Amino acid sequence: MERHRKLKDTEFERQFADSTLNPALFTHEAHLRLAWIHINKYGMDAACVNISDQIMKFATKHGDPNKFNKTVTIAAIKAVNHFAQKSGSNDFQDFIEEFPRLKYNFKTLLDCHYGFDIFNSTTARKKYLEPDLLPF
Numbered sequence: 001m002e003r004h005r006k007l008k009d010t011e012f013e014r015q016f017a018d019s020t021l022n023p024a025l026f027t028h029e030a031h032l033r034l035a036w037i038h039i040n041k042y043g044m045d046a047a048c049v050n051i052s053d054q055i056m057k058f059a060t061k062h063g064d065p066n067k068f069n070k071t072v073t074i075a076a077i078k079a080v081n082h083f084a085q086k087s088g089s090n091d092f093q094d095f096i097e098e099f100p101r102l103k104y105n106f107k108t109l110l111d112c113h114y115g116f117d118i119f120n121s122t123t124a125r126k127k128y129l130e131p132d133l134l135p136f
Helices: 009-017 028-042 044-061 070-084 092-098 106-111 122-126
Strands: none
Touching (some): 009 028, 009 044, 028 044, 028 070, 044 070
């Protein structure tokens, strides 16, 4: 079990928003969990704004502002939203077990949407690039 799961959703969300979450806890799965929480609590559009702002703030506070990638962040939120609409899960644990592809095959999943490397694109880091292969 990943350590971020020891925190309740409200505490995890609060600690991330105020950048007090231990950076070691902010894994790929934790990123997906944050998306799941924000989509369910605030809706898709607000989730994209909130999470983008918070990840940039978090990365900057913890000394790695270049780690933020706007396209990957928004694509992750859109992917979580896509699967959440098909889900019957009431919590993140059940959701990620229902759709393990989000956790274990994320890059492959995004490769279905993007015909170029969004992970290493300078432009993709700075602004959201729409998929060129398959929309979310």
